[in-house]
Amino acid sequence: MPRTTTDGRKMTTYTKAAGTPLTERQEARRRRILRATTRLAAQGGYDAVQMREVAEMSEVALGTLYRYFPSKVHLLVATMYDQLEQLGGQLRRKPNKGLPPRERVVDTLLRAFRGMQREPHLTEAMMRAMQFADRSVSAEVDGVGRITTQMILEAMHEDASTEPSAEELAVVRVITHTWHSSLISWLNGRASIAQVKLDIETVARLVPEPEDEADAGTS
Amino acid sequence: MPRTTTDGRKMTTYTKAAGTPLTERQEARRRRILRATTRLAAQGGYDAVQMREVAEMSEVALGTLYRYFPSKVHLLVATMYDQLEQLGGQLRRKPNKGLPPRERVVDTLLRAFRGMQREPHLTEAMMRAMQFADRSVSAEVDGVGRITTQMILEAMHEDASTEPSAEELAVVRVITHTWHSSLISWLNGRASIAQVKLDIETVARLVPEPEDEADAGTS
């Protein structure tokens, strides 16, 4: 959404969904910024992502960086969106058909988890930002939420075509809550990898079993 | 844990579990600090809790404030611990016997939620700190976690005496994940009160029904 500076000039931020079409050089700048952010975050986590450094590394003036991403948190949430898009692509390319829905959900999340274990600092930086985000970032955080929800939903019913029920959406929400929160505890050293797995498996029990006519009522 | 300044003097922070016994005046200072924090947080949330202001309002030098609480996040997490202790007392004073465990859990959490709705800014400040906390605060965050877990466990089985099973602990963990995370979404305006309730009810389905010999295997 367009903001206004003190002297009344118009101002837009170049987030994903902005109405501005972005010239080629602008698109390139945006990419450079995200790449630099990713690099710095992967090296030293949240604290290592310093706005001046990001600006320098992406060869952009500090003011320009702030025009593209209005705060450090916006920047990192956008980075997360970016990374998730890539991850989503990878997951779709290697689908896990054949398993029952519940297992598929667990499998998907654990695979994502393994991805994050490979870049713990990057993960820490992005997750810290997500959690620290306040109302002013809710649009962007919502974007990330949508992508996550989508991934879990795709794992839940074989065919992504059917409209999800309210019940399913409720379950997915609780799953993403658990997912985020337990990831954070792992990053902060308050939970082991095994515990994260266990949490995921526990919450996955909320995913309804496929109601084949075969076995019902078994304990 | 004792830290060391540049000139090698010893230094301790006066957190809850510190080994230092705390003289009376020190205990009083600590209280003043926590009270000031609560007051500022209740007025204007996380951003309104400014270390200089807290120091001034509690009539303590800035350096002293930092000796008691080594960072703003530590300070707010300690405040949360403090508030939770009070809340726990209130809840225990008005127990909700008679309901089945699942309902009791839901009831307890919703009651806590209503408490937080009464002081949204304070809640925001404390929760932001909890989520932003990094490894250096994990001990304190764990403390808060223990208290929460305890509250939910007490709601789960009528008699608080029996040792919780591993299964129960797993469920409680997922419940607290959901609780924290959905509280945050509410604070950030990304979820309505109704949605928080729904999330709690959804996750509470993980609480096992009391296995009376009467009804088993019913859908």
Added chain:
DNA sequence: GCGTAATCTAGAACGAGTTTCAGTATTCAA
């Protein structure tokens, strides 16, 4: 091509969390 509005750059400046330091007050053991 030309003029103008929008964008970008370099750098200073501001604000709040955090650290440091010199000096004063308190505590506590002998």
Added chain:
DNA sequence: TTGAATACTGAAACTCGTTCTAGATTACGC
């Protein structure tokens, strides 16, 4: 009671996110 160790004070200094300014550059409708 006294003297050393520890804690507290007041104030300055440092860092990093963020904002602001003045001047260059670029994009774009005519």
